[in-house]
Each structure stands twice: as C-alpha cells, then as structure tokens.
Amino acid sequence: MKFVYFFGNGFAEGNGSMKDILGGKGAGLAEMALAKIPVPPGFTISAEVCDYYYKNNKTYPPNLKEEVEQNLKRLEEATGKKFGDKNNPLLVSVRSGAKISMPGMMDTILNLGLNDETVIGLAKSTNNERFALDSYRRFIQMFGDVAVGIDKELFEDKIKEIKKKENVKFDHEISIEGLKWLIKEYKKIYDLAGKSFPQDPFKQLWIAIDAVFNSWMNKRAIDYRRINKIKDSDLLGTAVSIVSMVFGNMGDDSGTGVAFTRDPSTGEKKRYGEFLVNAQGEDVVAGIRNPYPLEQLKQISQEAYDELLKIFDILEAHYKDMQDVEFTVERKKLYMLQTRSAKRTAKAAVKVAKDMVEEGLITKEEAISRISTDQIDQLLHPSFDEKAKKSAKLIAKGLGASPGAASGKVVFSAQKAEEIGQSEPVILVRHETSAEDVAGMAASVGILTAQGGRTSHAAVVARGMGKSAVVGCEEISIDYKNLQFSANGTVVKELDTISIDGSTGEVFLGEVKTIKPSGLDKDLSQILQWADEVSRMYVRANADTPQDAKVALEFGAKGIGLCRTEHMFFAPDRINTVREMIVSKDTQTRQKALDKLMPMQKEDFKALFRTMKGLEVTIRLIDPPLHEFLPQTDSAIEEVARNLNISVDELKDTIKNLHEFNPMLGHRGCRLTITYPEIAIMQTKAIILAALELKQEGIECIPEIMIPLVGIDEEIKYLKNIIKQTADELIHQKNTSLTYLVGTMIEIPRACTVADEIAKEADFFSFGTNDLTQMTFGFSRDDAGRFLFDYLAKGILKEDPFKTIDTKGVGTLMKMAVEKGKIANKSLRLGICGEHGGDPESIEFVHSIGLDYVSCSPYRVPVARLACAQATINKKADKD
Numbered sequence: 037m038k039f040v041y042f043f044g045n046g047f048a049e050g051n052g053s054m055k056d057i058l059g060g061k062g063a064g065l066a067e068m069a070l071a072k073i074p075v076p077p078g079f080t081i082s083a084e085v086c087d088y089y090y091k092n093n094k095t096y097p098p099n100l101k102e103e104v105e106q107n108l109k110r111l112e113e114a115t116g117k118k119f120g121d122k123n124n125p126l127l128v129s130v131r132s133g134a135k136i137s138m139p140g141m142m143d144t145i146l147n148l149g150l151n152d153e154t155v156i157g158l159a160k161s162t163n164n165e166r167f168a169l170d171s172y173r174r175f176i177q178m179f180g181d182v183a184v185g186i187d188k189e190l191f192e193d194k195i196k197e198i199k200k201k202e203n204v205k206f207d208h209e210i211s212i213e214g215l216k217w218l219i220k221e222y223k224k225i226y227d228l229a230g231k232s233f234p235q236d237p238f239k240q241l242w243i244a245i246d247a248v249f250n251s252w253m254n255k256r257a258i259d260y261r262r263i264n265k266i267k268d269s270d271l272l273g274t275a276v277s278i279v280s281m282v283f284g285n286m287g288d289d290s291g292t293g294v295a296f297t298r299d300p301s302t303g304e305k306k307r308y309g310e311f312l313v314n315a316q317g318e319d320v321v322a323g324i325r326n327p328y329p330l331e332q333l334k335q336i337s338q339e340a341y342d343e344l345l346k347i348f349d350i351l352e353a354h355y356k357d358m359q360d361v362e363f364t365v366e367r368k369k370l371y372m373l374q375t376r377s378a379k380r381t382a383k384a385a386v387k388v389a390k391d392m393v394e395e396g397l398i399t400k401e402e403a404i405s406r407i408s409t410d411q412i413d414q415l416l417h418p419s420f421d422e423k424a425k426k427s428a429k430l431i432a433k434g435l436g437a438s439p440g441a442a443s444g445k446v447v448f449s450a451q452k453a454e455e456i457g458q459s460e461p462v463i464l465v466r467h468e469t470s471a472e473d474v475a476g477m478a479a480s481v482g483i484l485t486a487q488g489g490r491t492s493h494a495a496v497v498a499r500g501m502g503k504s505a506v507v508g509c510e511e512i513s514i515d516y517k518n519l520q521f522s523a524n525g526t527v528v529k530e531l532d533t534i535s536i537d538g539s540t541g542e543v544f545l546g547e548v549k550t551i552k553p554s555g556l557d558k559d560l561s562q563i564l565q566w567a568d569e570v571s572r573m574y575v576r577a578n579a580d581t582p583q584d585a586k587v588a589l590e591f592g593a594k595g596i597g598l599c600r601t602e603h604m605f606f607a608p609d610r611i612n613t614v615r616e617m618i619v620s621k622d623t624q625t626r627q628k629a630l631d632k633l634m635p636m637q638k639e640d641f642k643a644l645f646r647t648m649k650g651l652e653v654t655i656r657l658i659d660p661p662l663h664e665f666l667p668q669t670d671s672a673i674e675e676v677a678r679n680l681n682i683s684v685d686e687l688k689d690t691i692k693n694l695h696e697f698n699p700m701l702g703h704r705g706c707r708l709t710i711t712y713p714e715i716a717i718m719q720t721k722a723i724i725l726a727a728l729e730l731k732q733e734g735i736e737c738i739p740e741i742m743i744p745l746v747g748i749d750e751e752i753k754y755l756k757n758i759i760k761q762t763a764d765e766l767i768h769q770k771n772t773s774l775t776y777l778v779g780t781m782i783e784i785p786r787a788c789t790v791a792d793e794i795a796k797e798a799d800f801f802s803f804g805t806n807d808l809t810q811m812t813f814g815f816s817r818d819d820a821g822r823f824l825f826d827y828l829a830k831g832i833l834k835e836d837p838f839k840t841i842d843t844k845g846v847g848t849l850m851k852m853a854v855e856k857g858k859i860a861n862k863s864l865r866l867g868i869c870g871e872h873g874g875d876p877e878s879i880e881f882v883h884s885i886g887l888d889y890v891s892c893s894p895y896r897v898p899v900a901r902l903a904c905a906q907a908t909i910n911k912k913a914d915k916d
Contacts (some may be wrong), residue, residue: 039085040103042282043069044077044114052355057082059275061133064375070130071354075372078115078279079107081245086273089249107398109331115280120237124161127152127171127281130244130253134275136266137376143182143251145244146316147175147281151235167286168742169210170217173330174285174316176222176233179240183247186229194221200215200458208285208314241278248276263716270806279710280688282371284364285475287318289337292316292655295330296346297359300380303559307345316364317751337368344370351375356397356759357406358388382411383909395565395648401909407563409876409899409906413439413539415560416591416895417504420537428535432523434484434509435821436541437495442482442504443535443547446528448519450476463534467514468818469494470664474606477501481537484543486521488513489821489838499871501897502587504538508821512543556898564592564898567905573883576652576891578869580604581640585647592901594895595652596644597802597891599741602658604640605633605665612679618662619680619690623714637719641726645737654740654802654869654891656718656781657755661704665693701812704744706755720762728770740777742802747784749793756797781869783807788849788856795857795864802891803850804876805870809837812846838871841878851885858886876903883907 041050041058043066050058051068064078069075081104088097091468117126127149142617149157150172159168180186195207198214207610210218226233234240251257252274258613261268284292295309310327333341338875344363347370351359360378364371380388389403398406417440420428444461447453450473453464457479466473466489477483477497482504485494489508498505519530526545528534535548556564568574575587575595581604585596605614610633617629667676668799677687696702710714723739730737741759745753756778767774780787780794783804787794795801812816815824817838827833841847857864867889872878874892879900882890884907892900 037084037097037101038103039082039097039733040079040107041066041082042077042079042107042110044111045071046072050080055135057084057273057275058275059083059132059133059135060137060376061143062275062277064660065277065279065373067354068117068351068375071350073372074343074352074370076280076282077111078128078277079322080133081103081276081278082821083272083275086249086252086593087491090253090273094246094250102486104245108278108591111278113281117280119149119394120151120154122153125149125237127158127159128152129242129277129279129281130241130248131277131279132248133277134252134274135271137379143254145175145178145182145247147171148179148240148244149237151173151237151240153235154237162286164286166212166215167283169212169219170210171283171316171390172284173215173218173222174225175521176219179224179244180226180229180231180233182251183243184226184229184231186225186231190225190229191222194218198666245276245278279373279566281288282364282366282373283316284312285314286366287821288316289368290364290366292364293327293330293333293362295344295361295363296378297352298384298388300358300360300378300384301899303358303380303384303391305391307348315651315912333365336365339450340365340368340370347372353397353579356392356402358384362885368509382414383413385741386415386563387559388496390562401417401570403563404570404902404905405909407902409903412560412756412899412902415460416556416898417441417502417538418550419539420535421551425537426651426792428544428546428548429526430542431526431528431534431545432509432511432543434506434541435489435495436490436537436539436723437492438483438498438503438505439539440482440502440504441535441537441548441550441902443533443541443550445531445533446521447476447480448514448516448530450474450479452530453477453479463536463765465512465514466494468492469497471608471663474603475608477503482538483507484509484512484534484536486510487821488512488818488838489824492818492821495871498538499874499893499896501584502537502634502893506536506538506541506543508655509541509543510822532842540565560898564901567901568592570908571901571904572908572911573879573887573904574889575897575904576654576867576889576892577867577894577897578873579644581893582643582647584894585644587898589647591600591894592895593651593894594889595654596648596865597652597654597873597889599644599653601655602639602660602664604637605658607636610636611665612676614665615676615713617681618665618694619687626712630714634718634722637722638726638729641723641739642730645730645739646735648737650736652738652740654779654800654867655681655719655723656742656744657706657709657716657745659705661694661696661699662708663691663696663699663704666691666694700796700807700816706743706751707754709743710751713755716758717762720759720768724763724766724774727774727776728766728772731772738775740800741873742779742800744781744804745783746780746794747786747790749790749797752780752794752797777865779865781849782853783811783870785849789855790856792856792860795860798857798861798864800865800867801853802870803806803853803866803870803882803887805837805841805846805850805868805872808849808870809842809846809887811836811844812849835877840875841872841881843881846909847885848879850882854885854887865889874900878904879903880910883911 048066048069050066055063058080119126129146131144155172159165178193181188284290291313293311299308309330360376362374392398393403420441444463447462455477461481463482465484485507508824512521512523524888535544574594576595578598579596581583613632620626667673729790777799779798781804782801866887869891873890874896
C-alpha cells in the first residue's frame with residue numbers, strides 16, 4: 037500500500053481531489069505543482085498513516101520508513117541539495133494538514149535539518165552567515181516547543197534579553213554575535229529541561245513527524261473539531277507534508293506573506309494580504325512585527341508581485357472559490373507554499389458566492405451550497421464585538437435560545453419592562469416566562485430566564501420576536517422580593533445593566549459593544565431568490581400580529597404557517613373580556629363575553645390577511661389551558677376580581693378549579709373547544725367574516741383553520757362539523773363564495789399512528805414538533821434543560837431533541853403520519869410549524885419525508901429558505 041506521495045517541478049503523484057489522504061495542504065501543493073505554479077518540491081505522508089498510528093499504539097506501517105527515505109532521495113535530486121550534508125544541506129519544513137482546514141490547531145516545524153555542522157554549510161552555500169544562524173536559532177526554538185515540549189517562553193525570554201543587550205527592537209536586527217550567543221543559550225535550555233537537542237537530521241525528522249501526528253489529538257485540535265462540529269469519523273487524521281525550505285529571511289530581497297484572492301471581510305474582488313521583508317512564515321502569524329500591505333512586495337520584486345497576482349487568477353479559476361495563500365519570496369523568486377479555500381465573514385461569503393455566479397465561475401446551486409445557514413444567521417442578528425467581549429465580565433452561562441446580542445437594564449416583571457422599555461433598552465429576567473409576559477417581552481431587547489429549554493415559552497416567543505434570549509441559566513438565582521439576582525458571587529440589581537449573547541448563552545455584567553446586522557442586503561436577497569427557485573419546499577412564518585407578518589414578508593416568507601390566536605387575547609383591551617368568559621358560570625354568560633371578543637378577533641385577522649396580501653394564512657384555534665389567562669399573585673387577583681365585579685374568593689375558586697397537575701397534557705387544544713364549542717364558533721366566525729369583508733375590498737384570501745392537539749379522528753370530525761356549519765352559514769348569508777381549509781396540528785404520537793383516519797377529515801397536516809417531541813420522549817420541554825446538558829455531555833444524546841428533530845423516534849412517527857396520511861388523502865398538504873421548522877438539520881429531514889413547507893419564526897425565514905434549497909440540492913446529488 038502506498039503511503040507517501042511526491043510533488044514538485046511540474047509533477048505530482050497526488051492531486052487536489054485527494055484531500056482525504058493528502059490533507060488540504062498536501063492536496064493543494066500537488067495540485068499547484070500539476071498546474072505549473074512554482075512550489076518547492078516535497079512529499080506528503082498520507083493521513084492513512086495517522087489513522088494507522090492511533091489504531092496501532094502509535095506505531096507506523098512497516099514499510100513507511102523505507103518510503104520516506106526513498107522520497108527524501110527524490111527530493112535531494114529535485115533540489116540539488118543533500119539532507120544532512122555539511123556543504124550544501126537540504127532543509128525541510130514538516131507541516132500538518134487535514135482534509136478540513138484547522139488553521140493553527142496542529143503543529144509545523146521549519147528549517148529542519150540544521151545542526152552545528154550544516155549551519156556552517158548553509159552559511160557558505162548562501163554566502164549569508166546571519167541568515168544561516170537566524171534559521172538555526174528559529175529551528176532550535178520551534179523544535180523545542182513543538183517536538184520536545186519545552187516552554188516556549190523560556191526561549192522568548194532569551195530573545196528579549198539579547199535584544200535589550202543590543203538595544204534593538206526586532207528579531208531580524210539581532211547581530212551575528214547575538215545569534216551565536218542565542219543558539220548557545222537555547223541549547224542550555226534543552227539541558228536544563230533534561231532534554232538534548234538532536235544533531236542527527238534523520239532523528240530530527242522522525243521526532244518532527246511524531247510531533248505532527250501527535251498534534252492531531254492535542255487539546256486545541258480536539259476542541260476545534262468539537263466547536264466546529266467536525267466529526268472524527270469523517271476524517272482519517274492529519275497528513276504530514278515534508279517540503280524543501282525556501283527562505284524569506286535571506287535578506288532585504290526576500291520575504292514572506294499571507295494573502296487572499298478577495299477581501300475576506302467584505303468579499304470585494306480586490307487583493308488582500310500582508311507581507312514581511314526578511315522574515316519567515318511564523319513571523320506574520322505571530323504578529324511580532326507589523327506587516328506591510330501586499331503591494332509592498334513590489335519594492336522587493338515587481339516581477340514576483342505580478343506573478344503572484346496572475347497566480348491568484350489561476351487559482352480562483354481552477355478551484356472556483358476564493359483562496360487563502362501563503363507564499364515566500366527568496367532572493368526575488370516567488371514560491372507558493374499553500375492554497376486553500378479562504379475563511380471569510382458571513383457578509384463576504386454571500387458576496388463572493390453571488391459574484392462568482394455572475395462571473396460564470398460557479399452555478400447558482402454551487403453558490404447556495406457554499407453559504408452556511410450559520411452565516412445567514414450571523415447577518416440577521418446583532419453580535420458582540422469580539423474585542424469588547426473578551427474584556428467584559430462573564431457572570432453566567434445558560435442555553436443560547438434566540439441568536440443575537442443585547443444589552444439593557446435588568447427588570448424583573450413584564451409590567452416594568454412595558455413601563456420603561458419604550459424609552460430605554462431593558463432585559464427581562466424571569467424564572468420562566470408565560471403568555472402573560474408577552475407584552476413585557478415585546479418591550480424588552482432580550483430575555484434571560486433561570487429555567488426552561490430551547491422550546492420553552494421564552495425561547496419560542498423570543499425567536500418569533502427576533503429578541504435575543506438566554507434560557508435555562510441555572511447559575512442565576514433570582515430574588516424577586518429584593519429585585520435582584522446573583523450569579524457566581526456577583527449581585528445584579530434591578531436597573532443594573534447586563535449583556536446577553538443569545539447565540540452562546542453567555543451573560544455579561546455591564547454593556548458590551550455590539551455590531552449591527554446588515555439585514556437582507558442586495559447580495560443576500562439575490563442568493564435567497566436563487567434558493568427559492570431551486571427549492572422543492574417553501575417557507576412560511578409563525579406570526580401572530582401584522583407586525584410579525586410584515587417582518588416575515590420582508591424576509592421572504594410565502595405565507596403564515598401558524599398564527600397563535602391566544603396571543604391576541606392578552607392585549608390590554610380584551611384580557612378582561614377573556615377572563616369574563618373564563619369565570620362565566622353558564623353558557624349564556626360565556627356567550628355574552630365571546631360576543632364581545634369576536635369583533636376584536638375579526639379585526640386582528642383582517643389586519644393579518646391584509647398584510648399577507650392573499651398569501652396562505654394558517655390560524656390555530658385556541659390551544660393553552662384557560663388557567664394561563666388568569667392572574668397568579670394575590671395583588672393581581674384582587675385587581676382582576678374588582679374589574680370583573682366578583683369576589684376575590686370566587687376568582688380564587690375558579691383558579692383552583694382550573695388548576696391541573698400537568699396542564700400540557702390536560703384540558704387544552706381541541707379538548708377545550710369540545711367542552712366549550714362556543715369558543716370554536718366565535719373564532720371561526722371571526723376568521724370567516726374577516727376573509728369575507730376583505731373579499732368585498734378586493735383582497736382574496738384562503739383561510740386555513742387549524743385544530744390543535746387532535747389524537748382521535750372523532751375529535752376532528754366533531755370540531756370540523758362545527759367549523760363548516762358556522763363558516764358555510766356565514767358565506768351563504770353574504771351570498772358569495774369563499775374557499776377555506778380545515779386541518780390539524782399533528783403533535784400527539786397517537787395522531788401519527790392513526791394519521792390515515794385523521795387525514796380523511798383534514799385538508800392539511802402541520803407537525804407541531806415541540807409537543808410531539810415532548811410527548812414522545814416524556815421530557816418536559818420547559819424543564820428538560822436541567823438534565824439535557826448531562827445527556828449531551830455523556831453522549832446519551834447527540835443533539836438536543838428540542839433543537840433538532842430526533843429522526844429515530846420522533847422522525848419515525850412523522851414519517852408514518854406522512855405515509856398514512858397521503859394514502860388516505862392524496863391531496864393532503866404537509867407542513868411543520870414547530871421550532872424545528874427553522875433548524876437546518878431538521879429541514880433536511882422533513883424534506884426527505886416529503887413535507888411541502890416549513891414554518892418558522894420571522895427572523896429564521898432567510899435561514900429556512902437557504903436550508904430548503906440545500907436540502908433539495910443534496911437530495912438531487914444523492915440520486916445522481
């Protein structure tokens with residue numbers, strides 16, 4: 037089996053498609069060699085060796101040493117130099133490189149092959165003693181740090197000492213005598229550490245190869261893969277590229293640099309890079325000297341500069357992507373050391389993808405695939421300035437539930453948030469939120485809760501509103517009585533300022549500087565327009581108000597997939613009427629209250645339909661249990677009792693009677709309207725009359741009425757009959773026609789198993805995956821955050837099931853419902869309106885089982901549009 041691949045002088049045994057085994061660096065060098073781009077000759081040890089190394093107790097395949105020695109001889113022939121030779125020594129770099137770029141995470145060693153004898157030969161062959169000594173001291177330092185494990189600060193202290201002694205500022209200003217002294221002192225550091233600096237170049241080489249392979253499992257590399265969700269199972273490990281050295285530290289006609297073929301911050305098509313004269317590559321990265329703009333290269337060699345720009349164009353045309361390159365100029369001659377797809381900001385990613393389509397380099401589908409949904413997310417939410425964030429005081433960490441950065445004054449009640457939230461930014465801090473807090477949440481810039489998970493009330497509503505939210509932050513202890521909370525020894529009082537990061541879950545004391553989102557600029561709009569053209573599914577939004585709907589339209593939603601009618605009940609002008617309906621002792625009194633509510637709801641729906649301009653709108657009938665609309669504190673109970681003109685005891689009795697041990701499984705959804713059908717009649721009237729009145733204005737709309745929590749086909753039969761009877765009578769009275777649909781939310785496991793029976797009565801299914809997940813797992817979606825950390829940390833669960841659909845359990849039920857439903861009703865429309873509707877991985881899954889649309893919070897619509905297109909592209913690629 038072949039383990040080593042040679043490249044150089046226009047020849048390569050590998051190519052750019054071999055990243056799996058050559059790593060990004062090795063594959064890039066091979067590909068550039070084949071393209072006749074000037075690269076120093078070298079060879080790459082396959083990542084398959086890394087895989088073997090860890091599977092065989094850190095040993096190598098039997099024939100590896102022989103292969104390396106053979107390729108080392110080829111390298112000597114290609115360069116005209118000899119490894120370990122006293123007169124004309126070959127020096128090499130030993131560099132890591134995995135399939136997926138992990139910049140700075142693994143080890144590299146430069147100038148390998150130098151010792152007390154070869155350094156003299158290098159000085160003679162180059163006629164540059166200072167350069168040779170500088171290269172030697174660099175090698176001893178880097179080898180000691182990377183390969184031997186000596187604290188690099190010990191070496192740095194000696195550099196500082198000699199620079200102070202010689203009164204110079206930069207490393208390249210150290211004299212020849214100073215470098216000789218430094219080399220002696222470096223060797224003493226080895227001795228004091230109980231190590232010995234190896235003089236044998238072959239021994240150096242194998243120690244360096246060991247070091248690179250060992251760096252695959254160092255902490256920073258492991259953390260990088262974890263943070264970036266890079267699975268070890270997708271990679272063999274790191275390859276090792278052994279490349280003949282070219283020297284940017286050979287004098288003022290030499291140098292080294294890093295460049296991008298386009299601006300990595302903005303995506304503009306302009307050359308972007310930095311360059312250092314008389315330096316080696318690590319000097320640019322380490323920041324020990326201020327680099328010059330790329331154009332400074334002209335002063336060393338106009339020819340090298342012009343050649344570099346030509347290579348930029350060649351690389352972009354070849355790889356069809358923006359490139360990040362490393363290069364060295366040795367005595368005015370240019371060498372390319374690396375090329376890879378460049379890391380870039382979200383803004384740059386979008387612009388580069390869009391521009392490359394227009395330049396004819398890539399297709400629309402390739403552009404869509406190159407942008408990550410995380411990048412879209414970053415563009416739509418404010419984020420903290422990273423520099424300011426590092427200097428801020430972190431006081432707690434919870435679950436990042438709604439992306440974005442927010443700073444504001446702490447308030448502990450929705451009422452207080454409403455009072456001051458209009459004039460200054462506030463962050464609402466609660467144990468958990470309820471529907472009664474919605475107005476206060478709307479008035480806040482962010483929400484922080486001590487309890488709850490990613491689909492808790494706070495999380496769901498915050499995402500719908502585009503508010504930053506951190507939930508399940510158990511490190512905070514709230515003291516409502518004294519209006520303060522404590523977190524890890526820090527006490528925060530009401531009106532103190534805090535900052536929260538809804539992406540990371542971090543909570544900071546004081547205000548942290550934010551960077552505003554750019555929104556849907558023309559580049560992003562174009563990408564998302566192409567995404568819509570490609571997608572099989574389309575995207576709706578979960579929206580309860582005209583304002584929500586307006587935002588959804590701005591972000592490209594094609595309708596509303598979920599309007600929660602109960603949120604409308606909490607408006608100040610109607611909450612007392614709702615409570616009057618709840619405390620009613622008989623149907624007649626209840627109907628009286630409902631008659632007051634109906635015109636209010638009708639106007640709500642008219643405003644929503646009008647905003648959506650004929651697009652689909654799905655309205656869910658009342659879902660939560662009635663106790664959520666009633667006050668909980670004694671003072672609030674007294675006030676409400678006065679408003680309703682009943683005694684406090686009578687109201688308390690009603691609250692007590694409505695109390696349930698587990699209201700999420702109790703008297704709610706269709707169960708509530710089966711007990712009180714007059715509620716369903718009132719809401720149907722409001723929906724249908726709103727549509728009919730708008731029709732008279734020339735605005736066509738097709739209302740979709742959704743019945744929640746159905747698990748028995750007789751439930752939907754009973755309520756559908758009431759809805760149709762009410763709607764048809766109103767349409768007949770108006771002597772007109774109106775198309776409307778009646779469907780259900782699939783959120784109970786039983787509904788999935790009898791979906792064929794339910795589908796006979798339903799025009800559409802909309803999966804409510806929040807509750808479906810909760811009921812399938814038996815996890816409380818509000819309390820599961822307390823133990824899900826452990827489940828995820830210990831590998832019991834790979835993903836939070838409330839964030840990404842559990843395809844094995846919940847997903848199997850959904851697939852069953854789709855298949856059964858379609859058999860019974862071929863025209864059945866299928867969607868999802870749970871929080872998973874905005875999660876890219878979940879979107880990929882629901883695409884695979886045949887859903888027609890996803891619905892998510894307005895601020896997740898652009899993410900969902902991109903994810904739907906990517907799901908379509910991926911499915912097509914799988915078929916091909």
